Each structure stands twice: as structure tokens, then as C-alpha cells.
Amino acid sequence: MSKAPTRLWGGRFEGGPSEALARLSVSVQFDWRLAPYDLMGSRAHARVLHRAGLLTDEELTRMLGALDDLEQACRSGEFRPTVADEDVHTALERGLLERLGSLGGKLRAGRSRNDQVATDLRLYLRDHVRQIVSRLVELETALIAQAEHNLDVAAPGMTHLQHAQPVLFSHQLLAHVHPLARDIDRLRDWDKRAAICPLGAGALAGSSLPLDPKAVAEELGFDAPAANSMDAVSDRDFAAEFLFAAAMIGVHLSRLGEEIVLWASQEFRWIEMDDAYATGSSIMPQKKNPDVAELARGKAGRLIGHLVGLLTTLKGLPLTYNRDLQEDKEGVFDAVETLLLVLPAMSGLIATMRVNTERLEDTAPEGFALATDLAELLVRRGVPFREAHEVVGHLVVWCQVHDKDFGDLTDEELAKVSPHLTPDVREVLNVQGALASRKAHGGTSPERVREQLAELRALVNEHAAWASGSDF
Known part of the structure; x- marks a missing residue:
């Protein structure tokens, strides 16, 4: 006789969901990546239940042991969700019940999937945002290294893609570091607002059980528990704000990618891409294509789309939780994975490109740029x-x-x-005289660019410390 599927609801239903509803509702195929964060929250919740007298010492020990064993099984692939699991929470409860029997059901007290998923997604994003910042630091570092290597190389500065005034090529490279630094500032500022813990809000109204949301928040690394249980389960500002930051990073990568495409062209010939970060043509043997830069440019549309999609989903939702919010995760996951895919490739492209200094300096004064x-x-x-x-x-x-x-x-x-x-x-x-005269704050003179480099090196070190958690 086949075993009935695990469900976190159904007591008032005489039958199971239709196949069409089940297929529409299932989210485990994408929210399974929240499993480690859900288990983290489960351990914190178990300790709170114990402090409230709802788990004995022996039950807590068994519960924590089973959660650790389940996490290890998830890591190794021994435990995986099945087609019958509705979502990550259902799958993990099934795993816990397999290990503990009825004791596993005690963990359900005082929490809901509503506050669980809001907590899990915050934990996931706070973790991955630091990974994204680490990759942004690598790109900042690559740009700074190229600026240092080409510190006094003159180049044509352009407006409207027409020669305008000579600049130092290092100044132009650093012009791409500053927006990346602002992107990191946005993510660090975002983290302050994301550091609020929804766990304890229950479905929407909190719990009558003597739980301690502050203790849960502290254990999970949040700054505080949510002040309003209804807001806690329905808020997706943190996800939309992350997607805005991700879209802005995508735009900055796209602009850098566009410059690389131009610089590598036969018309510009400012740079030569390393073979490891370029591709060829299936028909034209001479071609060397800037695929990394083009793909970075293309991914910006994807990232912008995720932001627009989530904002559109959120705009008409009443309080509190609505199933529409299931649509919050796929765009977030894809944005994270897109950035973690594109950023290392762009860093490698920048770090390994060779600058044609002679070409740059020859063309710097062209077009009556003086x-x-x-x-x-x-x-x-x-x-x-x-x-x-x-x-x-x-x-x-x-x-x-x-x-x-x-x-x-x-x-x-x-x-x-x-x-x-x-x-x-x-x-x-003459170009050198023109460059030297641009010595106002923020200008392209060698003196100002050296100061800018020193300030950016210090800022990038600060970014790296935050990403690693060593700033605490």
C-alpha cells in the first residue's frame, strides 16, 4: 500500500488536491535551495520551543540530532525532495518525520510556512549578497590593477561617441569602479533593512505560545524580530530592493561590457582580449568575439525583468500572505545566480586584457580634442x-x-x-599639458588620478572586509 504524501495542511479536507492544483502549487523544484536556511530556522525554533517548555531536554536533543542528520543527508544528496512534496518545508518535514516519528510534528507548533519562507528567503539573500559583494570586489580590483598599470596613458575622452577631450585611460577605468562601489554601498545598506526576522509572526498574528522571537532573531544573525506580524509575513520589500540593486549592477556591467565591445573593435583597437575570455566564429577564421562583454550586456535585460516582474506582482496584494508571493523566489534566485556567473567572467576579462597604449596615445588628440x-x-x-x-x-x-x-x-x-x-x-x-591642467577635484590630471586610486584601494579593502564578515 502506497504511503500518503506529507502535507502541512488538509485536516478539514475530505480529499486531496486535484492534479492540476498540485502541479500549479508545487514550488519545491526551485525553493529546495532554501533547505539549509529552513533547517537553520528549525534549529532556532526548536530551542525556543524548549525554552517555552514545549519540548523536554531529551526531545530537544533528539530534535537537533535529527535536524543535523537531515541536513547532512541533504548535502550528500541522500535525502531529496520528491514529486509529492509541495515545497521545501513539506519535504523537510517529511524527512524529519521519517527520523523522529510523531516527535517531528512538534516542531510545527508556533510557526507557519508564511513566516518560515519569509525568514528563509532573507537568510538566503543575506548570505548570497556577501558572495555577490566578493565578486564585485574582484571586478573592482581588476579595474584598479589595469588603471595602475596604465596610469599615465592618454586616451580620447568621448561624449556622444565623438572625440571630446583627452583623458587618462586610468581615469576612464576608474569611472567604472565608482558605480560598482555604489552598488556595494547599496547592498550593504540593503542588508540593514533585511536584518529583521519574521520567524515568530506565525501565519499573520503571532502566536499564543510563550515563544521568544528576539532569541530566534539573535540566533539567526538578525538584528531584531519584526515589529508587526502582519507586515512580517507579507513584506517583500527586501526582495524587490535586492532586485533593484541587482538590476543596477546589471546596468553597470552592461555599460562596461559595451565599452569593451567598442575598445576591442577594429575601429577602436584600444585593447586585445585574452584568448581565454573571447570566442571565435564557426565560419570566419579571423574573428575574435567579445562574448563575455556581450553576455554581460545581455543579462542586464534579464535582471531588469525580474525587478519589474516582482513589483508588478506586489502592487495589488492585500495584507497579509497571498499565494501570489510564491512568485517572489524564482526571479531572486535567478538574479543571484546570474550575477555570480557574470561577475567572475567580467573580472577575468578585465584582468587579462592587454591595452594598446600606443594606439590610445596616438588618437588622444584627434578630432581637435584640445x-x-x-x-x-x-x-x-x-x-x-x-x-x-x-x-x-x-x-x-x-x-x-x-x-x-x-x-x-x-x-x-x-x-x-x-x-x-x-x-x-x-x-x-599638447595632450600632456592638457591633462596636467585638469587638476580640479575629480579631474583627469595624473595628480588627481593617483589620489583617486589611493582612495579606491582603501574603499575596496573595506568592501572585502564586509563581504568576509571580518568588519564585525
């Missing part, structure tokens, strides 16, 4: 910027008509355009 420096020199000499802008604009047109660059002009040719263009304006018509 025009702004010339206009600002005139401003320092008392010429109104409006007039200085006009003068240099006319000079650019004159050069284009006569097929010359700034460096080709004679004193007489300069004077023809404007009396303001005296021979000594040539002091700013």
Missing part, C-alpha cells in the same frame, strides 16, 4: 567664454578647410583667425 583647453586658456587671459568659444570654433573650421591640425598651424595662420591666438597658446596644444 579645443576646450585652448578656449579655457583664453578665458584665463580675460576673454569671455562666449567669445573664446567662437574663436576656437572658427579655428577648427579653418583647420578642416585647410586639412590641418592644431599642431600644424604657423603663427601667422593663428593670427589670421583671431588676435587672441598668439604663438604662446601652443602651451595647451
Whole structure:
């Protein structure tokens, strides 16, 4: 005779669910990854039940032993969910009942799947957010290392993908570190709000049993128990906020990926990708494709989609728990796994790319990129910027008509355009002089970039300490 499936409900039902309902309801195929966190919460709940006098010393010992054994069985693959298990909670209760018999059922007292799953998901995310930050630190470190290696290399700075002003290539690389640092700041700030424990809220109203939510929260590493039991089981702000942070990381990776695609192109030729982080063509033997950068760019849409999906699910839900909230997990899990997949690949790509410094420096002044420096020199000499802008604009047109660059002009040719263009304006018509002059805070001068590097190194060390937990 076949054994009836384990269910966490059903006492008031005369029959089981239809096959269609069962198939619709099942979530164990994706929420099984919450098993270690559910077991962690179960151990904390068992100790609280013991302190409340609802488990004897001997029962607690047996309960904790069975939970440890079940966890080991889950790790080894000896215990796995079956098609009859509705969700991770059902599967684990089945495993506990197999080990303890009726004693296993005592663990159900004072809690609900509603507060369990909210707790499990917070535990999962708080754990994995530190893993994500570790991978972000690796990318920050790779960018900083490339900036240090190419510290004084000039490059064309662009707006609208048109040559605008020369910059240090190191400055441009560090421009990608700063958004990653803000992403980490967001995740660290997110963790403060996620550090609230729902366990003890029950289905929605708390419990009449003499439980101790503060003790549970402390054991599970949360800062405090939830202040409102209804909010505790229905809140998914923490999941939506994480998905926003994940989507923002995806956007930043996409922008970096787009730059890599451009830099590696035949038109730019700024970098050469290492063979380990590029692919070839099935038909064109010469091709070397920036697949890592393109995939990072493509994953951004996936991450943004998860955020939009969850916000849409949440927007019309009444208090408290509704089964719609089953839709909160797959997007979160996929966002975590996507970031943990993409970030190491991007770090490797950046760390191993070779920078074509000669190409960068040759093209840095192209496109009359020193025009702004010339206009600002005139401003320092008392010429109104409006007039200085006009003068240099006319000079650019004159050069284009006569097929010359700034460096080709004679004193007489300069004077023809404007009396303001005296021979000594040539002091700013070189890239190194232009870079050195950009020494205001945040500028691209070598002096400012070295300061920026030192500050970012210290910040990345702080990020790494938080990710490892050694900041406590």
C-alpha cells in the first residue's frame, strides 16, 4: 500500500488536491535551495520551543540530532525532495518525520510556512549578497590593477561617441569602479533593512505560545524580530530592493561590457582580449568575439525583468500572505545566480586584457580634442567664454578647410583667425599639458588620478572586509 504524501495542511479536507492544483502549487523544484536556511530556522525554533517548555531536554536533543542528520543527508544528496512534496518545508518535514516519528510534528507548533519562507528567503539573500559583494570586489580590483598599470596613458575622452577631450585611460577605468562601489554601498545598506526576522509572526498574528522571537532573531544573525506580524509575513520589500540593486549592477556591467565591445573593435583597437575570455566564429577564421562583454550586456535585460516582474506582482496584494508571493523566489534566485556567473567572467576579462597604449596615445588628440583647453586658456587671459568659444570654433573650421591640425598651424595662420591666438597658446596644444591642467577635484590630471586610486584601494579593502564578515 502506497504511503500518503506529507502535507502541512488538509485536516478539514475530505480529499486531496486535484492534479492540476498540485502541479500549479508545487514550488519545491526551485525553493529546495532554501533547505539549509529552513533547517537553520528549525534549529532556532526548536530551542525556543524548549525554552517555552514545549519540548523536554531529551526531545530537544533528539530534535537537533535529527535536524543535523537531515541536513547532512541533504548535502550528500541522500535525502531529496520528491514529486509529492509541495515545497521545501513539506519535504523537510517529511524527512524529519521519517527520523523522529510523531516527535517531528512538534516542531510545527508556533510557526507557519508564511513566516518560515519569509525568514528563509532573507537568510538566503543575506548570505548570497556577501558572495555577490566578493565578486564585485574582484571586478573592482581588476579595474584598479589595469588603471595602475596604465596610469599615465592618454586616451580620447568621448561624449556622444565623438572625440571630446583627452583623458587618462586610468581615469576612464576608474569611472567604472565608482558605480560598482555604489552598488556595494547599496547592498550593504540593503542588508540593514533585511536584518529583521519574521520567524515568530506565525501565519499573520503571532502566536499564543510563550515563544521568544528576539532569541530566534539573535540566533539567526538578525538584528531584531519584526515589529508587526502582519507586515512580517507579507513584506517583500527586501526582495524587490535586492532586485533593484541587482538590476543596477546589471546596468553597470552592461555599460562596461559595451565599452569593451567598442575598445576591442577594429575601429577602436584600444585593447586585445585574452584568448581565454573571447570566442571565435564557426565560419570566419579571423574573428575574435567579445562574448563575455556581450553576455554581460545581455543579462542586464534579464535582471531588469525580474525587478519589474516582482513589483508588478506586489502592487495589488492585500495584507497579509497571498499565494501570489510564491512568485517572489524564482526571479531572486535567478538574479543571484546570474550575477555570480557574470561577475567572475567580467573580472577575468578585465584582468587579462592587454591595452594598446600606443594606439590610445596616438588618437588622444584627434578630432581637435584640445579645443576646450585652448578656449579655457583664453578665458584665463580675460576673454569671455562666449567669445573664446567662437574663436576656437572658427579655428577648427579653418583647420578642416585647410586639412590641418592644431599642431600644424604657423603663427601667422593663428593670427589670421583671431588676435587672441598668439604663438604662446601652443602651451595647451599638447595632450600632456592638457591633462596636467585638469587638476580640479575629480579631474583627469595624473595628480588627481593617483589620489583617486589611493582612495579606491582603501574603499575596496573595506568592501572585502564586509563581504568576509571580518568588519564585525
